[in-house]
Amino acid sequence: MRCIINMLMQRHGNLNSSYYFLCWRKIARDPRPFPGLCLVSKPPSPRYPKERASLLPRLAFADRPNRPFAASSDPSASGPLELAMGTGSPGARRASGPAASQSPKSPKKADFVAVAAATAGATDGANAAGAAPHGPELAATVQATMEAGAMSSDDGGLLRAAKRARKERPAMAGKAGDSANPTAAAEAEVEAGNPALGPGGAKSSPVRARKSRSKPNTAMVAAEGDLEDGSGGGGEEGAEAAALLRPREVKPKAKAKRGQKVEPLPQYTAALRKPPPPEGGPVLKILSWNVAGLRALLKKQPDAISSLVEREGVEVVCLQEHKLQDSHTAEVAGTMGLKGWYHHWACSTGKLGYSGVSVHTRTKPLSVVVGLGACAGSLEPDPEHELEGRVVTVELPSAHVVSVYVPNSGEGLKRLDYRINRWDGAFAKYIKGLEARGKPVIVTGDLNCAHHEIDIHAPKTNLRSAGFTVEERESFGRLLLGEVGLVDTFRALFPGTVAYTYFTRRFNCRAQNKGWRLDYFLTSGALMPSASTAAAGEAVSHADTADGAEAAPPILSTSWRVYDSWILQDVYGSDHLPLGLTLIQAAA
Incomplete structure (x- = not known):
């Protein structure tokens, strides 16, 4: 197994990021069984060249010992498992569900946690029965778990739209189409079959969002209204999305007074001395x-x-x-x-x-x-x-x-x-x-x-x-x-x-x-x-x-x-x- 990993590391140059490198080094050095490791090949995407994207690995670890190794044999397979593993465009990975939106650090780590949890849940029952799923069986189990409601792509799309509506400026919202309801605009583009959008309404080539320095725009207000009246979502997910739309309370910082001279205290000189007293x-x-x-x-x-x-x-x-x-x-x-x-x-x-x-x-x-x-x-x-x-x-x-x-x-x-x-x-x-x-x-x-x-x-x-x-x-x-x-x-x-x-x-x-x-x-x-x-x-x-x-x-x-x-x-x-x-x- 370590020989295969070393070969993949030498062949692909896009494994030099800190997180992937550490994961590979951990596998190559640890002689014990690999706990909860999932290796899934990534399908082609506009962000990566086709000749290198098919073999880009994604890793996930579960916090439980003796997890079997599982790999997906079909690189072109798509579904909730691929969404949870982070396949597809970066926009699709960000809209992959509550696990991604609730991650405290980054979408990539959320993908790892999500797949690890799904893998652990799928293998617990198999280990109890004496047979652990491997390969396609494990992938099918994880997909069935996600379809049952553990990770809902609709909820992920709702939270993604709320985050996007908060970060985008009014001008950017106008370019996207319906500035009053960005969530509805994203759903309309998905229903129309826009090939540039992945599951959940995320674009394949993400645009870096700019933080708004002005007051909340109309898109935010309208989206928040849709959520409150129940048309855009409900329950805990809707409340969370509505909270994302509300402007954060930022304490005003004291502005640095550059170029502003501090008035010095007066200095005593002979001019301050009183004139001689009257004779x-x-x-x-x-x-x-x-x-x-x-x-x-x-x-x-x-x-x-x-x-x-x-x-x-x-x-x-x-x-x-x-x-x-x-x-x-x-x-x-x-x-x-x-x-x-x-x-x-x-x-x-x-x-x-x-x-x-x-x-x-x-x-x-x-x-x-x-x-x-x-x-x-x-x-x-x-x-x-x-x-x-x-x-x-x-x-x-x-x-x-x-x-x-x-x-x-x-x-x-x-x-x-x-x-x-x-x-x-x-x-x-x-x-x-x-x-x-x-x-x-x-x-x-x-x-x-x-x-x-x-x-x-x-x-x-x-x-x-x-x-x-x-x-x-x-x-x-x-x-x-x-x-x-x-x-x-x-x-x-x-x-x-x-x-x-x-x-x-x-x-x-x-x-x-x-x-x-x-x-x-x-x-x-x-x-x-x-x-x-x-x-x-x-x-x-x-x-x-x-x-x-x-x-x-x-x-x-x-x-x-x-x-x-x-x-x-x-x-x-x-x-x-x-x-x-x-x-x-x-x-x-």
């Missing part, structure tokens, strides 16, 4: 800058600080990360060009050349506090806070000004636990202690936290980067903006504006405007300019503290108001940009 009223300007090494900055630009003071007319300068020691502060203060100013330093004593903040005022402050001290609520402050020189506070007649350099979580987030569990809580308690003295507070410096996604150029890829972790952002909003009640002045004045204050020196990030907003001016709510702006700042605070944080402290009475919060984007010398705050005194 005659008191004005307080505060400048803040992370210089990333003050001595190195003055070595490259000796007038880096003095030129900014003269240009902006500031009264207070707050510097972070100056990296100086106590023995160097007097020398550096003399080279800054701020003659007659008062200098207040906090230096790192635990690690040399690290951290450090300072505050420089034109007038002598009322008081100065270095570090967190006893205001943090403990008799002995945390030594790790004090050894790194991170806070200097000066008391002015109008407010407390705090210059701070918040600890960074470090590479690999090694100091994340210290940052959120020890430092943030102690610093928030320190600020609340300052407000309890009766004056508003202005906190400025490098807070090492990009609070919102708008404050960083690549939020999706930096979720576990120091300064943008969920823990740091939550702690920032819950403590400073929530419990203490401070307001981010820049975000309150420019709620939807993109601005960055830090750019890494690598990858040319500053030229590409890929940075972080890590430097802030946070003030007490009492310093906000108007009720509307204050409400905007409070909305941000309440959004961050909606999970049960303490209420904001009572509003402090003061005549000073925030006029502008600005960033100097044209200043170089550090990986951070200078930023400033302008306050004016409101009329009594």
Whole structure:
């Protein structure tokens, strides 16, 4: 048997499709009896050449063991068996009965399943009686079973017409003849003896159906009406055919917006800065800058600080990360060009050349506090806070000004636990202690936290980067903006504006405007300019503290108001940009 199969495979070139090839290989390799195999020769058809169509095999397997091999000896035989085996045109195979129409995958597999079922039914009785039909006897048994009602060609034609009416466009239906009832038109052509139509009204050379993109055409509606009133079919088959005619409910897909530009968020520029306040009223300007090494900055630009003071007319300068020691502060203060100013330093004593903040005022402050001290609520402050020189506070007649350099979580987030569990809580308690003295507070410096996604150029890829972790952002909003009640002045004045204050020196990030907003001016709510702006700042605070944080402290009475919060984007010398705050005194 395997020799015969191999010979057929070598002789015929149309057996190279995946399914036929796998079937033949299965027969050739399996030495066991061939279960439920049916080999039927195919008669000539317009689709295949006559010299090759007569020997084209069709296979089918039954899911039962010990099925005898059966072959049809008459190639020209026609009937329900040939229809079930898929002989004739492809259109006839598609109209071969419910088995084909109900196949979940393709008409070819439906043919195999149909013949396998018929073969199994025919051989069950013979095996029970001790004699299994072979050859023509098996074919006659299958044909008798199909004629008894197992596979009705009329039902197959009905379902085929319903499918065809659904797929065809109105123009194609008009070419076929009666566009109102394609099923009746197909039956009329069969009765007229059209040789191009096979059993069930299918054409020998199929036309690829196009899917209709318009509303259901008149042919579908008319065919559905014939089925509903009983003239085109009835019972379960009629209901199934009617269901095929109804248009499917397809969920509308979102159209791709090609060529449509997404409006970018506005970028902060010098043009957004407010004009100078009117002359005659008191004005307080505060400048803040992370210089990333003050001595190195003055070595490259000796007038880096003095030129900014003269240009902006500031009264207070707050510097972070100056990296100086106590023995160097007097020398550096003399080279800054701020003659007659008062200098207040906090230096790192635990690690040399690290951290450090300072505050420089034109007038002598009322008081100065270095570090967190006893205001943090403990008799002995945390030594790790004090050894790194991170806070200097000066008391002015109008407010407390705090210059701070918040600890960074470090590479690999090694100091994340210290940052959120020890430092943030102690610093928030320190600020609340300052407000309890009766004056508003202005906190400025490098807070090492990009609070919102708008404050960083690549939020999706930096979720576990120091300064943008969920823990740091939550702690920032819950403590400073929530419990203490401070307001981010820049975000309150420019709620939807993109601005960055830090750019890494690598990858040319500053030229590409890929940075972080890590430097802030946070003030007490009492310093906000108007009720509307204050409400905007409070909305941000309440959004961050909606999970049960303490209420904001009572509003402090003061005549000073925030006029502008600005960033100097044209200043170089550090990986951070200078930023400033302008306050004016409101009329009594």
